[in-house]
Structure formats: C-alpha cells, structure tokens
Amino acid sequence: MSDALARSEPVLAGHFIGEGVTIALAPPLTRYSLRARQAQALETVLKTKLPKRIGETEAGIACLGPNEWLLRAPAGTTLPMGAGLPLAITEISERSVCLIVEGRRATEVLAAGCPLDLERFAVGRATRTVFETMEIILLRTGEDRFEVEVWRSFAPWLSRALETAARQLLRGK
Numbered sequence: 001m002s003d004a005l006a007r008s009e010p011v012l013a014g015h016f017i018g019e020g021v022t023i024a025l026a027p028p029l030t031r032y033s034l035r036a037r038q039a040q041a042l043e044t045v046l047k048t049k050l051p052k053r054i055g056e057t058e059a060g061i062a063c064l065g066p067n068e069w070l071l072r073a074p075a076g077t078t079l080p081m082g083a084g085l086p087l088a089i090t091e092i093s094e095r096s097v098c099l100i101v102e103g104r105r106a107t108e109v110l111a112a113g114c115p116l117d118l119e120r121f122a123v124g125r126a127t128r129t130v131f132e133t134m135e136i137i138l139l140r141t142g143e144d145r146f147e148v149e150v151w152r153s154f155a156p157w158l159s160r161a162l163e164t165a166a167r168q169l170l171r172g173k
Contacts, residue, residue, distance in 0.1 A: 016163045018170045020105035023162050026098035026147065030077040034061070034069040036087035042069070045082040045089070055125050062126035062139060070126070070137065070149075072098075096137075097155045101162060102145040105169060110146055112165035114138065118146075131158060 016023040036042045039050045051063040062070045071079070081089050101109055107118045113131040116138070121127075126139040134157070137149035150158045 016166060018103075018105075018166050021101065021103040021109050021166050021169075023109075023159070023166060024100050025159075026100050028075040029093065029098060030073045030075055030091070031093045031096060031149075032071040032073075032079055033088070033090045033092050034071055035067055035090075036085075037067050038086070041082070041085050041087045042089075045080055045085060045087065046071075055127050057124050057126050057139065062137070064126065064128055064137070072149075095151060096149045097152055099148045099150065099155070099159060099162065100145065101148060102142070104144055105166075106144050106146055108169055109162060109166045110138070110148075112169070113161060132161060134158060 034042055034046075034050075039052065043050055048059055048061075050061055050069055051058040054063050054065060056063050060072050062072075064070055075093075079089055079091075110131070111118055114129055114136075116127070116129055118140075121138075121140050123140050123143055126137065128135065128137050130136065131148070131150075134150065134154050136158070139147040139149070141147050148158070148162075
C-alpha cells in the first residue's frame with residue numbers, strides 16, 4: 001500500500017486562450033464552510049469581520065446565506081475549530097476546484113449558461129447559481145475576471161462547457 005496518495009486535478013492545469021477570454025484552473029485553495037446563527041461567534045474565532053449581506057465578500061470570505069459563509073484562502077491555511085461555540089467550521093478543500101474565466105469577453109462566455117445578469121453583477125460579489133443545470137459559486141473578482149467554484153466531480157464537464165461557449169462566441173455563433 002502506498003504511503004502517500006497522489007493528487008490529480010479533474011481538469012488539465014493548462015489554459016484555454018481565445019481572443020478576449022482565458023479559462024484556467026486556479027491554483028489549489030483551502031476552503032472552509034462556515035455556519036453560525038450569529039456571525040459574532042465566527043468573528044470571535046476567526047478574529048476578523050464577516051461580510052453581513054448575502055453576496056458580499058471580504059478578505060476571502062463570501063456570505064452565501066443568512067448563516068452561511070465560504071472562506072477561500074491559500075493552500076495549507078488552517079483555522080481554529082471553535083470548540084464549544086454554537087458554530088460549524090468545516091474544511092471542504094477537496095470538494096471543489098476553481099476555474100478562472102477572465103478577459104473582456106468573460107461575461108459573454110459565462111452568460112452562455114448562467115441565468116444571472118452578469119453586467120450588473122458587481123466586482124466583489126459572490127453567489128450560488130447555476131451554469132446550465134450545474135450548481136456553481138460565482139465570484140466576480142475583477143471587472144473582467146470571474147472565479148467559478150464547482151464540485152470536483154463536475155469540473156471536467158464545466159471546463160468543456162465553458163470552452164465550447166468560448167469557441168462558439170469567438171466563431172460568432
């Protein structure tokens with residue numbers, strides 16, 4: 001039996017590069033699902049303020065619901081678990097991967113399968129949504145840059161779907 005497991009990414013680390021859009025696998029991240037009825041309990045443990053409004057992001061933390069946050073940090077980041085407090089901090093790093101869609105045509109590529117009005121989706125916003133029928137978490141991290149969190153098992157399909165949308169867009173279909 002092997003002493004160490006080899007990690008393999010579900011999509012190639014290479015890039016799709018087209019005129020006005022690039023699609024790439026983001027470097028590995030540490031992800032935590034944060035839950036608490038009162039944000040103050042999490043703020044005490046994390047020693048940082050949490051975004052209060054659904055959709056806001058702050059310091060790598062996205063508010064996804066009234067008592068739900070997603071923390072994304074550099075690989076290897078660890079958090080205290082808040083033992084004894086009324087909250088849940090769960091590491092979910094291996095559940096998802098992140099695809100970066102960027103460039104002046106990134107909004108158009110994502111609009112091919114996402115029902116949101118991405119022109120009105122402000123920089124710094126995050127939301128749970130869908131691309132076609134697949135659940136994603138979409139973060140707008142720059143005017144022409146989106147980060148798409150997707151469950152690892154769906155990543156190959158999403159990668160191909162985004163590349164297909166980009167190719168069709170670039171061909172004028």
